Each structure stands twice: as C-alpha cells, then as structure tokens.
Amino acid sequence: MTQTTSHVFRQPFRSLEEFAEMVSYYLHCPVTIEDANHQLLAYSTHGDGADKARISTIISRRVPEKLINRFWKDGIIPTLNQTREPVRVPEIKEFDLGSRVAVSIWKHQEVLGYIWVSDHLQKLTDTDLLLLKEAAATAKQELLKLSRQRKQTHKSRTELLWQLILGDESEQIHSELHLAQMQPDERVFVSLFVFEEQDEEARRHIDYMLQASYQDTIPLFLWDEHQLVCLVKADGVQSRHYFLKKLTGQLQERFVIKQKESCSGSYVAGFHHISESYQEAKQILSLKKRYPEELDTAHTFSDLGVFKYIDQIPQGTKVHPGIERIVEYDKKQGTQLYETLVLFLKKDGNTNEVAKQLHVHVNTLTYRIKRLESIGRFLLKDPAQRMGLYLDLLLSRK
Incomplete structure (x- = not known):
C-alpha cells in the first residue's frame, strides 16, 4: 500500500507512457490514460491481471463504443465530467470489465482527459485515491500540449470538408485525405442536421460524441451556424435512415438537444462527387422547409416522391383553371370544397381516410367529389389528372 501522497x-518523465508506468507503480494497478474523446493516449503494463475490456481498448487505441454508451447510461461519464474527485466504476460482467477507478483531468472548466485504474485485483485505498488526484493534476500539462495539437488538426479537417462539399478538386485535396483516413474512391454520403439555437457548450457536447463514438463512421464534420454537416462513410452504416435515427436519438438521449431536421444526400463514390451529395441534402432541407407537413418523414431524396420534380417545373406554368373556379365557388356559397379537394389529393383518393378526417359520412364525401368534378371539370378517378392537380396545388404555394 502507498504510504505517502507528497508530490510523488x-x-x-519523458512521455505519457512513462508517466502511466509511474502511476501504475505507485498504485500497484494497471493504468490507462485517455483524451476527452476516449482515445487511448498511454497505458502501463498489466501482467496477467488485464480484463478483456482493457485489452480491447489497447488493441483498438480507443474505448469500445458499446462500453462508452454503457458508461453514459450508467451515469459514469456524466459524473466524471462534473467532478474532480475519483469515481468508482463497478464491475460490468457482460463486457468483461472488472472494477475500476477513474478521475478526470481538468483545465479550468474543461475536461482534457481521464486516468483509469483497473483495481479489480487490488482495491484502491483512500490514500491511493489522493495519489490518483495528484496524478491527474500532473498529467494536465501533457494533455494541454496534445489538446493544442488536436485543435489545429480539427481546424485542418474543417477546412478540408469545406473544400470537399464546395467541389474543390485540386490535387492538394487528394493528398490531404489522409487526415480523414479516407481513400480517394471511398463510398460516402453527406448528412445535415439542423438544431435550434445552440450555445458553445452544447456544440462541445455534440463534437465530443461524434469524436468519441463515430470517429470511424464520420471522418469529417463542421458547423455552419446551427447546421451540422457530416461526411459519413457508407460502409460504416446499415442505411442512411438508420444512421440518422441512431445519431439523433443518441444526441437527444445524452444531451437533451433540440433538433429540428435531418437528411442525407445520396451515396457517392470518390471525393470528386461529395459536393453532389451535399447539394442534394441541401435541396431536401429546402423542400422540407417549404412543405413541412407533406415532407415531415422525408429524409432522403427517394423519400421526396413527386416533390423531387417540383423545382424542375418551369416558372409561370399555369395551374388547372378548375382550382380557381372551386375557390370562387367556396367564396360565393360558403362551402369548403377546396379543403376537401386538398385533403383528397393528399390522401391519394382514399375516401375512408378523407371522410374520417373531415368528420363526414362517406356518402357526403362522395357527393362533394361529384360537385368538385362538375365545377372543376376534371376527373379525380384518373391518376394522371389527380397527380397533375396535386402538383398544381403545390405550385400555387411556391
């Protein structure tokens, strides 16, 4: 057992690895040092007492995502991000994780990283915990150096993504792809997330999660005001819909962050086409803003249906004159035939659904449809005419 806590x-020390060995020597337990995004920075030797969770972390150079998620759910990481005291972490058998003690490394109000001590073979005493706090204070300067270096790298990555999504095809781009650990012909897509107004702390939370849990999937991301732009590796996700649902769900679960919209552009192969996926995602967001009710569940271009053609219709295209006749009829007679027409077209002619939403009998709706066809001089049973009228209604709202 340790007998002193006096500035040991x-x-x-020449490196973080040497420092990790020093901490391990005084605490008689294996030690790992991570940055704020759970990337492994250094670790001590561990003899025969290492559990599978430690070995997996060392091999992959980062804490496994499933373990990070568990630490969040169990309140361990939130606690570490709020206190400077060592936190005891109980055994988690399903992940073959023995008991641990962890402490955060702080600079003012910012967490720079963590020291983890595996104490499942020999529990740390109160004196050991004081030593661990001293170790965290000593490690601060080394992590500050790393933090400055990584901030510069993040700036470079942000600039790289701007170049990619804006279509810069210079040879320099090709040589800088190593920053994102990407191949020139890799299959990717761009996703956009729009949030309500966020402060810097909320953005740091989101940056933390992306770097900690999605580093292999999202090699590059940037903020454009309240919009988060992510470049996503296609091989790392099951589908674009699944990816959007998973990421937004985790953000809301962990940080209670209010998100307004999300969408993804198409898959593209090669960095020369990344701008195409970005522009497509922007188009989806634009259409969702213009038609929020109709496109509430649309997140990819294929989800848009007929709306994908709305901007291709020439300006000045005349809508069906029957629509104006129905509007005029409603004004004169005090009827609601236009409302019935709009709902009928939205529901694609499903009379039961329309009658239910209008709170009328199906027979009443059938009469209204006949009046609509008579006044408008169109045939609602004809799919082509029905689709044309729906487009006309959309055009009248442009």
Whole structure:
C-alpha cells in the first residue's frame, strides 16, 4: 500500500507512457490514460491481471463504443465530467470489465482527459485515491500540449470538408485525405442536421460524441451556424435512415438537444462527387422547409416522391383553371370544397381516410367529389389528372 501522497508524481518523465508506468507503480494497478474523446493516449503494463475490456481498448487505441454508451447510461461519464474527485466504476460482467477507478483531468472548466485504474485485483485505498488526484493534476500539462495539437488538426479537417462539399478538386485535396483516413474512391454520403439555437457548450457536447463514438463512421464534420454537416462513410452504416435515427436519438438521449431536421444526400463514390451529395441534402432541407407537413418523414431524396420534380417545373406554368373556379365557388356559397379537394389529393383518393378526417359520412364525401368534378371539370378517378392537380396545388404555394 502507498504510504505517502507528497508530490510523488512531480518528477521528470519523458512521455505519457512513462508517466502511466509511474502511476501504475505507485498504485500497484494497471493504468490507462485517455483524451476527452476516449482515445487511448498511454497505458502501463498489466501482467496477467488485464480484463478483456482493457485489452480491447489497447488493441483498438480507443474505448469500445458499446462500453462508452454503457458508461453514459450508467451515469459514469456524466459524473466524471462534473467532478474532480475519483469515481468508482463497478464491475460490468457482460463486457468483461472488472472494477475500476477513474478521475478526470481538468483545465479550468474543461475536461482534457481521464486516468483509469483497473483495481479489480487490488482495491484502491483512500490514500491511493489522493495519489490518483495528484496524478491527474500532473498529467494536465501533457494533455494541454496534445489538446493544442488536436485543435489545429480539427481546424485542418474543417477546412478540408469545406473544400470537399464546395467541389474543390485540386490535387492538394487528394493528398490531404489522409487526415480523414479516407481513400480517394471511398463510398460516402453527406448528412445535415439542423438544431435550434445552440450555445458553445452544447456544440462541445455534440463534437465530443461524434469524436468519441463515430470517429470511424464520420471522418469529417463542421458547423455552419446551427447546421451540422457530416461526411459519413457508407460502409460504416446499415442505411442512411438508420444512421440518422441512431445519431439523433443518441444526441437527444445524452444531451437533451433540440433538433429540428435531418437528411442525407445520396451515396457517392470518390471525393470528386461529395459536393453532389451535399447539394442534394441541401435541396431536401429546402423542400422540407417549404412543405413541412407533406415532407415531415422525408429524409432522403427517394423519400421526396413527386416533390423531387417540383423545382424542375418551369416558372409561370399555369395551374388547372378548375382550382380557381372551386375557390370562387367556396367564396360565393360558403362551402369548403377546396379543403376537401386538398385533403383528397393528399390522401391519394382514399375516401375512408378523407371522410374520417373531415368528420363526414362517406356518402357526403362522395357527393362533394361529384360537385368538385362538375365545377372543376376534371376527373379525380384518373391518376394522371389527380397527380397533375396535386402538383398544381403545390405550385400555387411556391
């Protein structure tokens, strides 16, 4: 057992690896040091006492995502991000994780990283916990150096993504893809997430999650005001819909962040086409803003249906004159035939659904449809005419 807590770590060390070994020597337990995004920075030797969770972390150089998620659900990471005291982490058998003690490394109000001590073979004493706090204070300077380096790298990655989504095809782009660990012909897509107004702390939370849990899937991301732009590796997701649902769900679960919209552009192969996926995603957002009710569940271009053609219709195209006749008839007679027409077209002619929403009998609706056809001089049973009228209604709202 340790007998002193008097500045034992305030001695020269050449690297974080050497420091990790020093901490392990005084605490008699295996030690790992991570950055704020759970990337492994250094670790001590561990003899025969390592559990599978530690070995997996060392092999992949980062904490497994499923374990990070569990730590969030169990309140471990939120606690570490709020206190400077060591936090005891109980055994999690399903992940073969023995008991641990963790402590955060702080600079003012910012967490720079964590020190984890595997104490399942020998529990840390109160004196050991004081030593662990001292170790965290000593490690701060080394992590500050790494933090400055990584902020510069993040800036470079942000600039790289701007170049990619804006269609810059210079040779320099090709040589810088290594920043994102991407191949020139890799299959990717662009996703956009729109949030309500966020402060810097909320953005840091989102950045943290992307770097901690999605590093292999989202190699590049940036903020454009309240919009988050993500470049996503296609091989890392089951589908675009699943990806959007999973990421937005985790953001809301962990950070209670209010998100307004999300969408994804098409899959593209090669960095030369990334701008195409980005422009497509922007078009989806634009249409969702113009037609929020109709496109509430649309998240990809294929979800848009007929709306994907709305911007291709020439300006000045005349709508069916029968629509104006129905509007005029409603004004003179005090009827609601236009409302019935709109709902009938939205429901694609499903009379039961329309009657239910209008709170009328199907027979009453059948009479109204006959009046609509008579006044408008169109045939609602004809799919082509019905689709044309629906487009006309949309055009009248442009």
